[in-house]
Amino acid sequence: MMGIGAGLLVQLVVALMAVIVAVVVPALWRARLGGPLCVLVSAAGCVTGVLAMSGELGGLVVPLALPVDALQFSPDRLGGLFMVVVSGVGVLVSLYGMGSVRGPGASRTSWAALPVFLVGMQLVSASADTLSFLLAWEVMTLASTVLLLANHSNRATVASATIWYSVMSQLSFFFILAGFAVLAAVSGSTGFAAMATVPPGSWEASVAFVLLILGFAGKAELVPLHVWVPKMLPEAPSHVAAAMSGAMVKIGVYGALVVCVRLLPGGPPWWGVLVMILGGVSALYGILQASVSSNLKVLLAYSTTENMGLAFLGVGASMLLRSYAAVPAADAALLASLLLVVSHAAFKTTLFLGAGAVDHATGEMDLDRLGGLGRRLPLTAATFGVASLGAAALPITSGFVAEWMLLQALIHGSRIEGNVVSVAASVAMPMAVAVVALTAGLALLTFVKGYGIAFLARPRSAAASSAQEVPPAMHVSLVAGALSVVVLGLLPGPLAAVIASCVGPDIVPHVRSVGLAGVELPGIGVLLDPVTFLLLTVLVAVPVMVAVVVSARRHRPRRSALPWGGGGSRARPRMQYTATSYAEPLVRVFDDVLKPSRDVQVTHVGESRYLVERVEVEQRVSDVFESRLYRPVLNVAQRFGVLARQAQNGSIHRYLGYSFIAFLTVLIVVSF
Amino acid sequence: MVETVYPQLIGLFAGGLLLTSVLMVWRHSLLASIRLLATQGIILAALVATIGMHEGEAELLVVSGLVLVVKGVALPWVLARQSRATTHMADESPRLNPTAALLAVALLTILSYAVSSRLAGLNASIPAHAAPIGLAMVLVGFLLLVTRRRARSQLVGFLLLDNGIATIAFLTSGGVPLLLELGVSLDVLLVVLILYAFAGRMSNKFGNTDIDQLRELHD
Structure with a gap:
């Protein structure tokens, strides 16, 4: 009873201390004192979240002088899960911030805003009534805006990007406010418990649902409210971008889940279709933009849109299937989106922190000017690589488990014991499968590009060739992030069981941990056991590799020169693939969607029309929305x-x- | 005899106030307006003194003295001194021609009578009957503010508005407490001084005080 309240109180007090420290302490000690306090805030959030997940009740009630109900912060199990996710990201980000932040990012304001941002996110997931939810939401949004403004003095684009961000976040806030207002008017109370009594069949519920989903989709970076993402995240300091992309967007998903699972469960089928369309379009559009982007942070930002789109797709599929009583598949879809959220928090945080390390080492975010960083930043490359595996949803990472489960749910969803569930579901599910499949393929391409161009091959600029490995303080959070990606992927059984217990009380997905921490969904009869799979793979792969190595020793390696190397043994860096050229075929295929603008300038030698001195090609892909x-x-x-x-x-x-x-x-x- | 003279005096002074206001709209010369303002201040002081003597309140007599000093002497003196200092005493070319302006004044006066009779809770005392004059002065002052181009002429309009408010206060409730009256008078004096300094800077900078030229909006 006391645990959660005490935990929340500790978070608030420590956050307050962190703010005071940031304001009072001189610059030299700001990171050394403020950073640990931020870590402490997040750790307290983790503990509180775990307590809430374990089913403890209670919380914090803050009476107000205003003539409104008291603010209630008492997280339920789902809120606890998101608190843990958000705080986990918070720990990594704070650790990283301690080691990395210099210059304007380490200003008094930034260090004061970081704990406020962290505690704001934790309080949103702890809120049990509308008023405290909206209050914490605004605290979170405003603090993130302040954090984003850190570089405003030395980069001109920051101001306009911040305006975009503020306008879009206020727009989504408006939607949320309006949606809650409708629910509050119908139910006569601002508490979530009372709002859950609103009949989901009524037209007021539909209005509120559409408004709320739109609002939360804006925070989760979904199309069409995503336009701030590619502008904002590249301008933000890396640890802030990681916190926003790793944690804040999850709050958007949390809001949507609160609406779909807590407040208005059992709505009409078109709600599910709406959410599926929203998610599907976002997933496709996000990954398309990511795959053609040549700026590493823009790539990561758009990939967040894709991942959150998939999460919404899962939630929508679950709602649609539940409305046709296909309960096991619906549960699996919901579980899959939650797994996706957790795994995305792990790998996207690591990716953004890795991108931050690259930025720290080279000062360059344009993939076309990077390259060869694998040898220069070995640890960063390794962690970024692991996280890329997760983002591309390849096995032994958490991303794979989540997408696997989503696909299973969608494939098994349209039929119960061989009978067609409904026409809508049998149309929507195959289409969703197609979306997920296409997304997965493009994601693979995107992260092969992201990792390969940045870390492999030879450096394409002086900044990349003179890069130095980043300080060890930053490695701690990178390694921790990469480890979490792998561990979450290797132990899906216990993870899924824990997450399933958080969805309740009305919905408890049926999931079992089998074998060596494998996961089984008895409802739709599928099973995944990554550790066993890994052991089998190793058993097969080791003899093959031994054979290959032995045979390679026997035969001397053959050297082959590239045909376009001009007879030289080595190609020059300019002959390598760049990010733009790698994505070129894709741009051609999706020309109608992306609508790139190309500009070719040919400079002739002197008066000659036939001799060309220089050709400049510029290709820009703007956001269609x-x-x-x-x-x-x-x-x-x-x-x-x-x-x-x-x-x-x-x-x-x-x-x-x-x-x-x-x-x-x-x-x-x-x-x- | 006193009982018959009192309403006549009130009517006379109120009429004087209205007359000076109308003349202010009619005359375009700044100096003439300032003289009218001084006259109006003196009439207002006389009005207050009359009410004070009739009610037998010593405090009102003190207020009357204060009004005489501030509105009758100090403010016009400040205005006139600055105006004489500036050589180009070009006449005001208002945005409304005199005929239309006088017509507007007539309409505003009628309006204020129409409105005052309906407006809440006017008591039936003799001065309260003259209260519409105060409202008319407020409206006419506003009209001057809107139609005059130069900063100093606008200041005259502002002072007329202030006189109107004071008149309403004296006629309906026998004036505000002395301390309040003192504060308000000092405030007005201060505002006028500041605006005058401002107008002076304007004419130094741009050569005139036509505020139509001040229309560049800044972020």
Whole structure:
């Protein structure tokens, strides 16, 4: 009873201390004192979350002087799960921040905003009523905005990116506020428990559902509210980007789950279809953009859109299947999205921190100018590689388990014991399978590109060739992140069982841990045992490898020169694949969706028309949603602005005239 | 005899206030406006003194003295001194021609009578009957603010508005407490001084005080 309340209190107090330390302590000691306090905040969050997951009740009630209900922070099991996820990311990020942050990112403001951001995220998942939820949500959003602004003085693009971020997050906040307002009006209370009594069949519930899902989709970086992501994350300090992409987007998913599982379970089938469409489109669009992006952080940012899209796809599929009473498959889909969320937190945090290490070492985020970092930053390369495996959903990582389970749920979803569930499900499920399959393929391509171009081959710029391994303080969180990716992937059974126990109380997915921490879903009759699989693979692979090595020793290696090496034994760095050229076929295939703009400039030698001195090719892939959806809206707003300028033209006489007319009007209205 | 003179005096002074206001709209010369303002201040002081003597309140007599000093002497003196210092005493070219302006004043006066009779809780005392004049002064002051181009002429409008408010206060409730009156008077004096310094800077900088030219909006 006391544990959770005490845990929350400790978080708040330590966060307050961290803020005070950040403000008071001089720059030299700020990271050394503030960092551990941030770690402590997150650790307290972890412990509280675990307590909540284990089913403890209780929490913190903060009475207010305002004439509203008291703020209630008492996480349920699901909230506890997200608290653990968010705090786990928080620990890694704080550790990394201690070691890495220099310059404007280590300012007083940034170190003060980080604990506020962390505690804000934890409080969102601990909230048990609308008011505290929205309050913590705003704290989280504002603190993240402050953190993002860290580099505003030395990069001009930060300000406009922050405006995009603020506007988009306020837009999603507006949606959420409106949705909760509808629910509160119908149920007559702001508590989640009372809101859950709203009948999901009513039209008010549908309105609230659409509003809330849109709002949470905005925070989870889903299309079409994702436009801030590719602008913002590359501008943010790396540990902040990791925290946002690893933790904050999960809060968006958490919100959606609260709506779908807690507040309005059992809605009509079209809700599920809506969420599936939202998720599917986001997954495809996100991974397409990621696969053609040549900026490492933009690539990672878009890949987050993809992963969260898949998570929403799973949630939507689960809702659709549940409305047709295909319970085992529905549970599996829900479980898969939760697994995806957990694994994404692990690998995306590691990837962003790894990208931060690359940035730290080279100051370069353009993949076309990186390369050869594997030999120069061995540990960073190894951890980034492991996390890339996770992001590409390859075996022995957590990403694989999650996508495997999602596919199983979707494949088995359209039929129960051989009978077709419904027309909608039998159309939606195969399409969802296709989306997941295409996404998985493109994700593989994307991360082969991301890892291969950045870390393999030879350096493409001076900055990359002179890179030095980053300080050991940063390695700690990188290694911890990579380890968590592998461990979560190797032990899916216990993990799935724990997560399944968190979904309750109404829904308890049937899942069993079998074999060596393998996972079995008895409802749809599938089984995965990665450790056994790994042992078998090793048993087969070791003799083969031994044979290969032995035979390689017998025959001398043959040297082959590249045909375009001009007879030379080694190709020059410029002859290598770049990120852009690697993605070129993909851009051609998806030309209609991506609509890239190409610019080819040919410079001739002197007057000659035939001798070419230089050819410059520039290709830009812009965000279709920004140019087709937001620009027109902005243009209309601008036109209204011009009109408003006429009424508001700066003439004092006009303003006086307005107040005179207003005064006269009031007089006349009052007297008649 | 006193009982018959009192309403007549109140009517006379109220009429004087309205007359000076109308003349202020009519005359375009800044100096003339300032003289009218001084006259108005003196009339207002006389009005307050009359009410004070009738009610037998010594405090109102003190207030009357204060009004005389501030509104009748100090403010017009400040305005006139600055205005004489500036050589180009070009006449105001208002945004409304005199005929239309006088018509507007007539309409505003009618409006204020129409409105005051309906407006809540005017008591039936003799001064309260004259209260619409105060409202009319407020409206006319506002009209001056809107229609005059130069900063100093606008200041005259502002002071007329302030006089109107004071008139309403004296006529309906026998004035505000002395301390409050003192504060308000000092405030107005301060505002006028600041605005005058501002107008002076403006004419130094741009050569005139036409505030139509101040329309560049800044972020």
